[in-house]
Amino acid sequence: MITADRMAAVDENAAALGVPRKQLMESSGNAVARVVQRVADPGAAVALVCGRGNNGGDAFVAARFLDGDDVTVHLLGRPESIGTDIARENWAALTAADYETRVVRDSRSLALDDPDVVVDALLGTGVTGAPRQPERTAVEAINGTDATVVAVDVPSGVDADTGEAAGVAVDADHVVTFHDAKPGLEPLDATVTVADIGIPEAAERFTGPGDRRLLSRPADAHKGAFGEVLVVGGGPYTGAPALAGQAAMRAGADLVRVACPQAVASEVQGFEEGLIVRPFDGDRLRIDHLEHVQELAAAHDTVVLGPGLGDHEATLAAVRDFLADYDGRAVVDADALGVVPDVDTDATLLCTPHQGELRGMGGPSADDWRDRLDAVADFAAELGHTLLVKGAHDVITDGERARVNRTGNPGMTVGGTGDVLAGAAGALLSTQRPVDAGALAAYANGLAGDRVVDRQGYGLLASDLLPELPRTLWGGVDA
Ligand SMILES: NC(=O)C1=CN([C@@H]2O[C@H](COP(=O)(O)OP(=O)(O)OC[C@H]3O[C@@H](n4cnc5c(N)ncnc54)[C@H](O)[C@@H]3O)[C@@H](O)[C@H]2O)[C@@H](O)CC1
Ligand SMILES: [K+]
Structure with missing residues (x-):
């Protein structure tokens, strides 16, 4: 099952892999034609009723594959109002090659001449709300025929995710949907064909630019809508919490506070004026600081626990007690990771070990990510938390879903890049x-590293990643 949003993300990832949407449209149209030929007798009269989006485009393609049938393509609206280049190009191909096309300027004049099969390509996953005119009249005209109705992707007017119709909807006998079943088709009384349209498996498995569609920043967003993040870190290492805090800001968090030992507070503060420091006394986290940290954690959406805390016994005891009581969201990194398998917690954890740390947690080891994938998923299920295992290919899984990230390069083995990743993940875990x-944090962090190395070669500093993060996450994404 795939939702309309996820489908759009996979489609964009496929394009980034070199399989553009026009190619997918060709396969979609072909699949529609094959179903039409299956349900109709040879030489049947087929009316394709098309809207001005890519759903209509699929039917323009289908017409070319319906050789031998009596085919008429009805376009609802003016050809100039076709909404996408690829649909427009396929329309132009029909008219240039003398297919039987009719431009329906007034939906009341849509004449379907008693066809054997109607292909409903008015509205697909791009629909919002109830069909407006002229589509509404066309839906009613389709429902008024005695023809066998084959809907393209989803019956027009039906929401592909919920199966609900906000107004009129096409009553289809068959639905040809693409790539994967849509949840909204299940409740329908129609025969559903899922057509493989040649989307590479990698477009789903590997992170890609399409994954960023999950992120949107509506103009009317209020402060705090993108998350308030608390970084709990610092002690023997002073740079780590500052890097994580900065990364959380660059990844879009509205507000970031750092809880760190007084001994490192001025250093954290000096790193970036936007970071708010809430220090506790001494030079490392201990159980006496728990109340201070718990109070702060309760006032934030997400905690990033671990960067630079060190592995002193007293610190790890405090981490253990904190997690045992905490029931919010946290990214757990570095020395705090070793505590996770021993603690019973209601918290939602995203743990970010490298392979050595994963072994330290009792997790599996394998050199190749392909061999690791199932074992890491099993281990995540056993832990009851999500794992982001860092490597040349990062594996991200909660035991049910698994993604793999391929961005990043050997220049990123330098210290501090993991702190940047943890901070970015903290911001993203808020929403x-x-x-x-x-998956998004690994993708953006790795891509940031790739861009730095492309520009200046190896020898990057973890802090070089920070200014790249906003563009790797948000660049070129529609709000
Ligand atoms: N990966 C994908 O997502 C693929 C999608 N394809 C096709 O593309 C379709 C989605 O195409 P689009 O995103 O262009 O959207 P649609 O073709 O579903 O509809 C978009 C058009 O309908 C209009 N519209 C929206 N709501 C309306 C309403 N309530 N009343 C009247 N008009 C309305 C929009 O202004 C726009 O012109 C899919 O359903 C599928 O058929 C395929 O070509 C192949 C791959
Ligand atoms: K449709």
Whole structure:
């Protein structure tokens, strides 16, 4: 099952892999034609009723594959108002090659001449709300025929995710849907064919630019809508919490506070004036600081726990007690990771180990990500938390869903890049599901590293990633 949003993301990832949408439209149209030929007798009269989006475009393609049938393509609206280049190009191909086309300027004049089969290509996954005119009249005209109705992707007027219709909807006998079943088709009384349209498996498996569609920043968003993040870190290492805090800001968090030992507070503060520091006394986290940290954590959407905390016994005891009581969302990194398998917690954790840390948690080891995938998923299920296992290919899984990230390069083995990743993941975990937050953070962090290395070669600093993060996450994404 795939939702309309996820389908759009996979489609964009496929394009990034070199399989553009026009190619998918060709396969979609072909699949529609094959179903029409299956349900109709040879030489049947077929009317394709098309809207001005890509759903209509699929039917323009289908017409070319319906050789031998009596085919008429009805376009609802003016050809100039076709909404996408690829649909327009396929319309132009029909008219140039002398197919039987009719431009329906007034939906009341849609004459279907008693066809054997009607292909409903008015509205697909791009529909919002009830069909407006002229589509509404066309839907009624389709429902008024005795023809066998084959709907393209989803019956026009039906929401592909919910199956609900906000107004009139086409009553289809068959639905040809693409790539994967849509949840909204299940409740319908129609025969559903899922057509493989040649989307590579990698477009779903690997992170890509389409995944960023999950992120949107509506103009009317209020402060706090993108998350308030608390970084709990610092002690023996001073740069780590500052890097994580900065990364959370660059990844779009509205507000970031850092809880760190007084001994490192001025250093964290000096790193970036936007970071708000809430120090506790001494030079490392201990159980006496729990109340301070718990109070702060309760006032934030997400905690990033671990960067630079160190592995002193007293610190790990405090981490253990904190997690045992906490029931919010947290990214757990670095030395805090070792505590996770031993603690019973209601918290939602996104753990970000490298392979050595994963072994330290009792997790599996394998050199190749393909061999690791199932074992890591099993281990995540056993833990009851989400894992982002860092490597040349990062594996992100909650035991049910698994994604793999391929961005990043050997220049990123330098210290601090993991702190940047943890901070970015913290920001994203405020608004996204853990697997999505981990996948997006890994993708953006790796891509940031790739861009730095493209520009200046190896020898990057973790802080070089920070200014790249906003563009790798948000660049070129419609709000
Ligand atoms: N990966 C994908 O997502 C693929 C999608 N394809 C096709 O593309 C379709 C989605 O195409 P689009 O996004 O262009 O959208 P649609 O073709 O579903 O509809 C978009 C058009 O309908 C209009 N519209 C929206 N709501 C309306 C309403 N309530 N009343 C009247 N008009 C309304 C929009 O202004 C726009 O012109 C899919 O359903 C499928 O058929 C395929 O070509 C192949 C791959
Ligand atoms: K349709």
